[in-house]
Every structure is written in structure tokens, then in C-alpha cells.
Amino acid sequence: MSEQGGTGRHGRNAGGGVSVSGIGEFGLIGKITARLSYGPTALLGPGDDAAVVTAPDGRVAASTDVLVDGRHFRRDWCSALDVGHKAAAANLADIAAMGATPTALLVALCMPADLETGWAEGLADGLSAEASSVGASVVGGDMSSSPTLTVAVTALGDLEGRPPVLRSGARPGDVLALAGRTGYAAAGLTVLTRGFRTPRVLVEAYRRPQVPYAAGPQAATLGATSMIDVSDGLLADLGHVATASGVAIDVRRDAFDVPRQMADAAQALGVDPYTWILAGGEDHALAATFPPAVALPAEWRPIGVVTHGAGVTVDGAPYDGPTGWDHFR
Amino acid sequence: MSEQGGTGRHGRNAGGGVSVSGIGEFGLIGKITARLSYGPTALLGPGDDAAVVTAPDGRVAASTDVLVDGRHFRRDWCSALDVGHKAAAANLADIAAMGATPTALLVALCMPADLETGWAEGLADGLSAEASSVGASVVGGDMSSSPTLTVAVTALGDLEGRPPVLRSGARPGDVLALAGRTGYAAAGLTVLTRGFRTPRVLVEAYRRPQVPYAAGPQAATLGATSMIDVSDGLLADLGHVATASGVAIDVRRDAFDVPRQMADAAQALGVDPYTWILAGGEDHALAATFPPAVALPAEWRPIGVVTHGAGVTVDGAPYDGPTGWDHFR
Numbered sequence: 253m254s255e256q257g258g259t260g261r262h263g264r265n266a267g268g269g270v271s272v273s274g275i276g277e278f279g280l281i282g283k284i285t286a287r288l289s290y291g292p293t294a295l296l297g298p299g300d301d302a303a304v305v306t307a308p309d310g311r312v313a314a315s316t317d318v319l320v321d322g323r324h325f326r327r328d329w330c331s332a333l334d335v336g337h338k339a340a341a342a343n344l345a346d347i348a349a350m351g352a353t354p355t356a357l358l359v360a361l362c363m364p365a366d367l368e369t370g371w372a373e374g375l376a377d378g379l380s381a382e383a384s385s386v387g388a389s390v391v392g393g394d395m396s397s398s399p400t401l402t403v404a405v406t407a408l409g410d411l412e413g414r415p416p417v418l419r420s421g422a423r424p425g426d427v428l429a430l431a432g433r434t435g436y437a438a439a440g441l442t443v444l445t446r447g448f449r450t451p452r453v454l455v456e457a458y459r460r461p462q463v464p465y466a467a468g469p470q471a472a473t474l475g476a477t478s479m480i481d482v483s484d485g486l487l488a489d490l491g492h493v494a495t496a497s498g499v500a501i502d503v504r505r506d507a508f509d510v511p512r513q514m515a516d517a518a519q520a521l522g523v524d525p526y527t528w529i530l531a532g533g534e535d536h537a538l539a540a541t542f543p544p545a546v547a548l549p550a551e552w553r554p555i556g557v558v559t560h561g562a563g564v565t566v567d568g569a570p571y572d573g574p575t576g577w578d579h580f581r
Numbered sequence: 582m583s584e585q586g587g588t589g590r591h592g593r594n595a596g597g598g599v600s601v602s603g604i605g606e607f608g609l610i611g612k613i614t615a616r617l618s619y620g621p622t623a624l625l626g627p628g629d630d631a632a633v634v635t636a637p638d639g640r641v642a643a644s645t646d647v648l649v650d651g652r653h654f655r656r657d658w659c660s661a662l663d664v665g666h667k668a669a670a671a672n673l674a675d676i677a678a679m680g681a682t683p684t685a686l687l688v689a690l691c692m693p694a695d696l697e698t699g700w701a702e703g704l705a706d707g708l709s710a711e712a713s714s715v716g717a718s719v720v721g722g723d724m725s726s727s728p729t730l731t732v733a734v735t736a737l738g739d740l741e742g743r744p745p746v747l748r749s750g751a752r753p754g755d756v757l758a759l760a761g762r763t764g765y766a767a768a769g770l771t772v773l774t775r776g777f778r779t780p781r782v783l784v785e786a787y788r789r790p791q792v793p794y795a796a797g798p799q800a801a802t803l804g805a806t807s808m809i810d811v812s813d814g815l816l817a818d819l820g821h822v823a824t825a826s827g828v829a830i831d832v833r834r835d836a837f838d839v840p841r842q843m844a845d846a847a848q849a850l851g852v853d854p855y856t857w858i859l860a861g862g863e864d865h866a867l868a869a870t871f872p873p874a875v876a877l878p879a880e881w882r883p884i885g886v887v888t889h890g891a892g893v894t895v896d897g898a899p900y901d902g903p904t905g906w907d908h909f910r
Contacts, residue, residue, distance in 0.1 A: 295640060296745060299825070301678035301810050302644035302738065304745050307636030311624060314720065315631035316735060318689035320727045349630035360647035360689065360733035391643065394733075398649045404689035404723075404733035406645060409631065416625060416633050481630050496628075 272372060273365035277395060280369060284376045293355035293410075294389040303391035305356040305408055312355075313409040313416065315346035321401035329444050332371040334459040336378015338534075339403045341461045342483065344386055345536035347409035348465045349481035351417040351472025354388040356408040362398035375403065386465045414472045417540070422478040422497035426541035428556035429548055430507075431467035433457075434486050435525065438532020439514050446521055451513040463536040467551045471540045474548070479540040485531040487571055490539060490564045497541075500561030502568055503530070507555035524573070530566065531574050601701060602694035606724060609698055613705045622684035622739075623718040632720035634685040634737055641684075642738035642745065644675035650730035658773050661700040663788040665707015667863075668732045670790045671812060673715055674865035676738035677794045678810035680746040680801025683717040685737040691727035704732065715794045743801045746869070751807040751826035755870035757885035758877055759836075760796035762786075763815050764854065767861020768843050775850055780842040792865040796880045800869045803877070808869040814860040816900055819868060819893045826870075829890030831897055832859070836884035853902070859895065860903050 272280055285298045296304035305312070319325055319339050330338065340357060347354045357379060363372060372395075380390050388407070440458025449455060471479055478497055482489045487503070494501045510518070510525045518525035541558050542548065565571065601609055614627045625633035634641070648654055648668050659667065669686060676683045686708060692701060701724075709719050717736070769787025778784060800808055807826055811818045816832070823830045839847070839854045847854035870887050871877065894900065 296747075300745070300747050300749075301675040301808075302642040302681070302736075302745070304679070304740070305641050305643055306639065307641045308639055310635065310637055310639060312634050312636045312641045312737065313631040314634055314685065314687055314735070314737060316687040316689045316721055316723045316733075318691060318723045318725050318733065320691055320725050323725060323727070346630040350633070352631070356643065358643055358645040358735055360645045360735075362647060362649055362729070362731055362733075392645055394646045396647050396649050396652060398652065398729050398731060400691070400727050400729035400731070402691055402727060402729070402731055402733075404645075404647065404691075404731075406643070406687055406689075406735040407631075408641065408643060408737075411633070416629070416631070418625075419629050479630075 269368035269370055271366045272363050272369055275369050280372060280395065283369065283373060287373060287376050288380045288390050289384060290389045291384065291387050293387065294391045297389065298392050303356065303358065305391055307410065309411055309413045311411055313347050313350045313352040313411055314406060315343055316404065316406045317342040317346065318402060318404040330459050332374025333378040335403065336375040337382045337460040339405045340379045340382035341463050341536055343405045343407035344382065344388065344465060345463045345481040347407045348468030349479050349538055350409065351414055351468055351479065352409035352411045353469055354386050354407055354409045356388055356391045357383050358391060358406045359393035360404040361393060361395045362400065362402040363395065364399060364401060365397045367401065412469065417472050417476050417479040419478055419480050419493045420496040422493055422499050422541040422558045424499055424558055424560045425544055426477055426558040427544055427554050428501055428503065428539065428541055428558060429552040430537055430539050430555045431551045432464040432535060432537030434482055434535050434537050435514060435529035435532050437461060437534035438528040439517055442521060442523060443517055451517055453513050454517060457535060461534060461536045464538060464551060467538050470551060471538065474542060474546050476540040476542050479538060482535065482537040482539055483533050485533045486539065487530050487564050494562060494564055500559045500563055501556060502559060502565045503556040505567050507553065527573050530571065598697035598699055600695045601692050601698055604698050609701060609724065612698065612702060616702060616705050617709045617719050618713060619718045620713065620716055622716065623720045626718065627721050632685065634720055636739065638740055638742045640740055642676050642679045642681040642740055643735060644672055645733065645735045646671040646675065647731060647733040659788050661703025662707040664732065665704040666711045666789040668734045669708045669711035670792050670865055672734045672736035673711065673717065673794060674792045674810040676736045677797030678808050678867055679738065680743055680797055680808065681738035681740045682798055683715045683736055683738045685717055685720045686712050687735045688719060688722035689733040690722060690724045691729065691731040692724065693728060693730060694726045696730065741798065746801050746805050746808040748807055748809055748822045748825040751822055751828050751870040751887045753828055753887055753889045754873055755806055755887040756873055756883050757830055757832065757868065757870050757887060758881040759866055759868050759884045760880045761793040761864060761866030763811055763864050763866050764843060764858035764861050766790055766863035767857040768846055771850060771852060772846055780846055782842050783846060786864060790863060790865045793867060793880060796867050799880060800867065803871060803875050805869040805871050808867060811864065811866040811868055812862050814862045815868065816859050816893050823891060823893055829888045829892055830885060831888060831894045832885040834896050836882065856902050859900065
């Protein structure tokens with residue numbers, strides 16, 4: 253696509269490395285696609301007008317998430333590799349939350365012209381590694397110069413013959429269960445915001461979420477009635493399930509242990525750790541509801557119940573802390 | 582996804598309209614999804630963790646393109662509706678260029694917090710209208726605040742049982758043919774750049790490309806050996822085909838009539854109109870190669886030949902004008 257206006261021609265950026273404008277669009281695309289690896293779901297990878305991906309059951313699950321520099325990540329807090337993992341995880345978790353297995357990622361990358369090419373390569377490595385960890389591949393993308401570094405990712409997935417698990421299927425009497433962890437990434441962000449770099453387990457959780465991808469298809473197979481990716485904060489995301497399903501959800505606070513390092517950090521920083529656990533996003537845990545007769549495997553920890561009514565409560569009472577995020581406020 | 586940092590809380594923007602930060606993320610998502618319409622390919626539209634789209638032959642074609650404010654469009658030259666049409670067309674054309682029929686779009690929209698909500702709604706209307714024109718639907722997306730207005734679109738498509746038509750299949754002896762028009766959008770851009778608003782046919786072509794979508798699957802059915810969406814400029818994009826196929830391509834200049842209004846504008850602006858026709862992008866014509874025995878229908882106009890060798894020539898000689906665009910230079 254042609255462009256109006258233009259950036260200056262910089263062969264090298266301020267750091268002395270080769271900049272994306274120095275190498276040019278096609279040079280950079282070549283360098284990046286050479287770093288990617290392709291699994292069996294990628295029938296045709298980058299390099300043509302479109303990629304071709306398997307969709308064995310005749311449907312494809314598809315989700316898009318965008319990360320903006322300074323809002324969803326900071327380059328002084330996260331390496332390019334981290335941002336790649338993080339961007340991929342945010343999207344792959346959405347696919348898992350439908351009960352689907354991810355197959356492919358496509359990436360639209362907007363970069364300042366003086367960005368070092370190594371940053372784009374690191375990003376590609378992170379995206380590719382996170383995708384590979386679930387058998388998916390980075391199959392395509394686009395790049396443009398932009399004043400604001402932005403990574404928009406689309407993930408595709410295979411429902412493997414099952415119906416998608418929606419947000420709208422929770423029923424009174426269902427058990428609410430959680431796979432994965434909450435509060436770690438939010439605690440890590442608070443730690444970084446206050447100028448610290450440790451505890452590492454929290455900071456690393458913020459940099460690279462550990463997503464229980466396999467628990468998504470597992471929940472679908474077990475008969476989960478609803479499921480959601482916890483990206484905005486547990487209570488905020490359960491609020492989406494409660495609204496979509498026309499039910500009330502109660503979370504038991506004692507279902508959550510506060511891990512020692514989180515407790516220590518909370519004390520040092522003067523924060524209630526349950527604010528992180530109940531309202532922090534970005535760990536990409538999966539929350540699902542199951543009929544009470546379902547025997548839950550170890551991956552799925554009961555944390556509450558679904559009842560008649562509306563809204564989300566904690567131990568039967570409204571929660572009065574912060575509950576989540578709005579991207580424009 | 583949670584965010585670091587934040588924008589100010591502005592209920593209204595400078596123009597007096599309601600801003601995206603005033604209405605908030607979920608309010609805006611509600612307003613936008615209410616404007617969309619869904620065709621039969623959209624098994625599940627926006628509102629859950631992922632959409633679900635039909636992929637009847639067990640494969641899905643997928644492509645991503647990003648448009649950046651000030652680089653790919655200017656808000657004083659294009660309405661939000663225009664940008665929606667343009668962003669959708671750029672992606673849908675990539676799907677058509679594989680010989681596939683588009684099924685769905687997903688959109689990642691990054692917006693300054695003071696952008697009027699009406700702009701986002703207009704964009705959604707344009708995306709949805711362009712998608713609907715080919716039977717596809719806007720099935721999902723994401724939004725974030727960002728200093729730079731950016732529209733990243735992913736298109737999905739159905740290959741309908743045919744092999745994808747690649748860039749790499751052109752063979753010496755093939756006929757090169759074109760569906761759609763070239764030079765109109767580039768001429769329109771030059772007109773706007775020089776401060777004029779007419780001829781309307783050129784300016785409108787720049788604002789909303791007229792893409793011959795149906796010619797893509799038609800070419801695949803006819804046995805096209807290669808195909809590409811002309812987005813960077815005819816000669817530049819044919820260069821990709823020549824390289825991928827290991828062939829030379831010669832274009833006949835006399836295959837192109839210069840339409841009267843383009844000739845008039847070229848004369849008034851002191852431009853060689855063949856610069857627009859041979860090197861201008863953004864009309865999203867489709868260029869394909871066919872075995873010489875194929876009887877081409879009216880949609881496909883022969884414009885050259887494939888030969889042994891390398892590179893692209895015009896009337897047998899190297900072309901010494903500008904040939905295309907690099908997004909970082």
C-alpha cells in the first residue's frame with residue numbers, strides 16, 4: 253500500500269544499530285520471516301497475499317488484540333522478546349477461552365522508523381515461540397512506519413468439533429472454577445511502577461504471562477457451560493459472564509492463597525494483595541462454570557458459585573475495591 | 582487487558598462531540614457492534630472471547646493489513662466511512678488475490694482519546710458495508726487508546742475447494758492479465774496533494790477503491806497460474822510475481838488507455854499519466870497469469886506476457902520511473 257508523507261531516511265538509529273528505515277520494509281520482512289518456524293497447521297506461511305491455515309472441522313475461531321507502547325507495555329520494562337510472548341499470549345488465551353486449540357497468528361506491526369531492527373526481530377521470536385508452545389505458527393502480517401509502536405495480533409483456532417464455550421451459558425447451581433493464576437501480573441506491574449525489579453516471579457509474570465492454554469479445550473470437553481479469558485481482572489471479567497448469562501456469581505476469597513512473595517511485596521508496598529488477585533488482569537487465567545456433577549481435574553480449582561440474580565459478589569457482598577480496566581479512561 | 586499510564590478524562594472533544602474517552606471502551610464497543618450486520622459466514626459475531634467463522638473446505642485464507650493516519654490516509658482527505666471502505670478493501674483484495682471468497686473481517690482500532698465517537702462509528706459503517714458487498718461480515722475486534730489513529734484489519738476467506746493461487750506459479754508463455762483499474766487512486770492522491778478536490782472520479786478512487794473481488798475466484802476457476810493484488814504499484818507487484826516464479830514479465834504500455842479525466846489531470850499537473858498507471862498503488866486491481874490456451878472473459882484484460890528470465894520490463898525495456906513504495910523510506 254502506498255503512503256502519503258514520509259519519514260526521514262535514517263540508515264542507523266540513535267543507538268547505532270540498523271534501523272527499520274535503514275533496512276527497508278522488504279529487507280525487514282525477509283529477516284523476520286526467516287526467523288519463524290511453521291507447524292502443520294500452516295498450509296501456507298508468509299510471503300503471498302494471504303496465508304492458508306487448516307480449519308479441520310469447517311469452522312475457525314478468530315480473535316484480535318492490540319498492544320500499544322506505553323499503554324500495554326513499556327520498552328524499559330519489557331524486552332522485545334517479552335512483548336512478543338505477551339502479545340501472542342493475549343490472543344492465544346482468547347482462543348483457548350472458546351475451548352479451541354490455537355492454529356495461527358497474524359501480526360500487524362507499526363514501528364517508528366528509527367526503531368532498531370533487532371527489536372522487531374526479538375518481537376518475532378517471542379511471538380513465534382509462544383505460538384509454537386501450543387502448536388500454532390505465525391503465518392502472516394503487515395508492517396508500517398508509525399510514530400507509535402503498536403502490535404496488533406489476530407489468532408485463529410480449531411474447535412475440534414465441539415461447540416464454542418460462550419460467556420452466556422452459566423446457569424444457577426454451576427460451580428465457578430479457575431485454571432491458572434491471577435494477581436501475579438498486576439503485582440509485577442505495581443512492583444515495576446514503584447521502581448523495583450523484584451520479586452522476579454511477579455515481574456516475570458507481568459512480562460510473560462503463563463497461560464493454561466490446554467485447560468481451555470479440556471473445559472470444553474468436560475462440559476463447561478461458560479468460559480472467559482481473565483484479561484481485564486477476575487471480577488470485571490466474571491461481570492461479563494454474569495451479564496451475558498443473566499446470573500449472579502459469588503467468588504470465595506478463601507479459595508485464593510496469597511503466595512509468600514506476593515504477600516511480602518504487598519506488605520512492602522502497602523497494597524491489599526486481594527486487589528491484585530481479584531481485580532488485576534493480564535495473567536490470562538481461564539475462568540469457567542461447570543455443572544455441579546462434573547468432577548473437576550486438578551487444573552480447575554473451584555473458586556465460587558453461580559446463583560440466581562445479577563452481578564458479581566465476593567463472599568456474598570459487593571466488592572468495593574477497583575474491579576478492572578477501561579481502555580479509554 | 583490492563584494498561585499502564587493513562588490519558589486524561591475528557592467527556593467531550595474539541596469539536597464538541599462525544600469523545601471515545603467520554604463514552605468509554607465498553608460503551609463504544611456497544612455502539613459499534615450495534616451498527617454491524619452479520620451474514621451466514623458469521624457463526625458467532627462480536628461479544629465473546631473470539632468469533633467463529635465458517636471454513637467449509639477445512640482451510641481458511643487469512644491476511645492482515647494496517648492503515649496508519651497520516652501515512653495511508655488523511656482525515657482531511659477521507660471521511661471515516663471512506664477509511665472503513667479503504668481498510669476493508671485492502672484486506673478483502675488480498676483474499677480475492679488467492680482465489681478465495683472473503684468471509685470475515687476482524688479490526689484492531691487504536692484511537693486518540695479525544696477522537697469523536699462518530700468517527701469510530703463511521704469507520705465501522707465503512708468496514709461493514711465493504712465487507713457486506715462481498716458477503717463477508719465484521720465479526721470481531723479490539724480497541725485501544727493510542728496517540729496515533731491506526732486501523733489494523735485481518736480478513737478471512739474461503740478457498741471453496743480450490744488450491745490457493747500463489748505468486749510463484751507463473752510460467753514462460755503465460756499471458757499476463759489485469760482485472761480492475763490502475764492509476765486512478767494514485768492520480769487522486771496526486772490531485773489531493775496538490776490541493777485540488779477534482780476530478781471526482783480520481784479523488785473518489787483514492788478514497789474508496791473499486792476492487793474486482795469476484796475476478797479472484799473467477800481466475801482461480803479459469804486456471805490462473807499466479808495472482809497478486811496490486812497494492813504497491815503494478816510494476817512493483819509484478820516484480821514480486823517475477824521473483825517468486827523465477828520468470829520475466831513484460832508489460833505492454835499500449836494495453837492501457839489513459840482515460841480522459843486522468844489525461845486532463847496529468848496535463849494540468851505536469852505528470853506522465855503512465856507513472857500513475859504503471860507505478861501507482863491502492864486501486865487493488867488483480868493481476869494474474871494464465872496459460873495461453875485459456876479464453877479470458879471480459880473482466881480479464883491481457884496486458885503482457887511471461888517469458889524466461891528475470892525482472893519486469895515495459896515494452897521490452899527497463900522502466901526508469903518510480904516503481905512502488907517502501908513503508909519505511
